[in-house]
Amino acid sequence: MVREPAVAGAFYDARAATLAAEVDGWLSAGAAPAPALAVMVPHAGYVYSGAVAGATFARVALPARVIVLGPNHTGLGHAGAALWPAGAWRTPLGSVPVDPELTAALAAAPGVAADRLAHLREHSLEVEVPFLQRARPDVALAALCLGPLSFAACEALGTAVGAAARAAGALVVASSDMSHYLPAAEARRRDLRALDRLLALDAEGLYDVVRREGITMCGIVPATVMLVAARALGATGAELVRYAHSGEVSGDDDAVVGYAGVVVR
16 A cells, blocks of 8 residues: 655656755755654745755654644545555655554544545645655654644644654654745745744644634644644744745745744754
8 A cells, every 4th residue: 555656746856866866955954953852844846845844854863753744735535634544655765664553543543534535646745755765764654634623623633643652752743834825025924923823832822823814824733733742742842943935936025835844842
């Protein structure tokens, strides 16, 4: 049961050697890695967000087991928390095994259902996998694709994710972009409102400000679940590694997408 790449050649290079060199370059540009409990990284095409994701992963001494949480952009499959059930995830760099024990622990969490359909065309988890492969070649993962959950559902799931991560010594990875298609200054203003709550480790405050102010942060549910899990793991602080937007690459500041990389320790 292999999850084949859906966006290789579109969001990132489909040539293994080129992809490895690009990812290695971004990973080598960061500070010395240190243990962490969780991260939030963007999931756009690498030309736009690869440097932010790489700088963030570079700050982390990646463990051998990772839980990846991403939003469901396609609307396919289970509307709650869709769990890839077994097998491996393939990229042009090779295959990453699905961790059976970690996946079984998540399968028992509230609102989780084994479902491949939600994952088949979804890019938000796939684009993180090459970074995991290059940072830790022996990495294994468990993958949840998340629909539009209430805060109460995020809290229940995050508690279970935290327990599973603690038992496995796993890093929790939330995949999210920030504001979409706003002028650069307005996107930054709105994004900093959300990031203020995220850096305060305030899961409910993050969820509420994004909903109340209409901040188009597509991975609000994964980020909220990640924060709940991190607090359950004993998190004491978070660091904004880098903030950027698509206009820095395209030259168009009139309608940008924001990207942020955060490490929680």
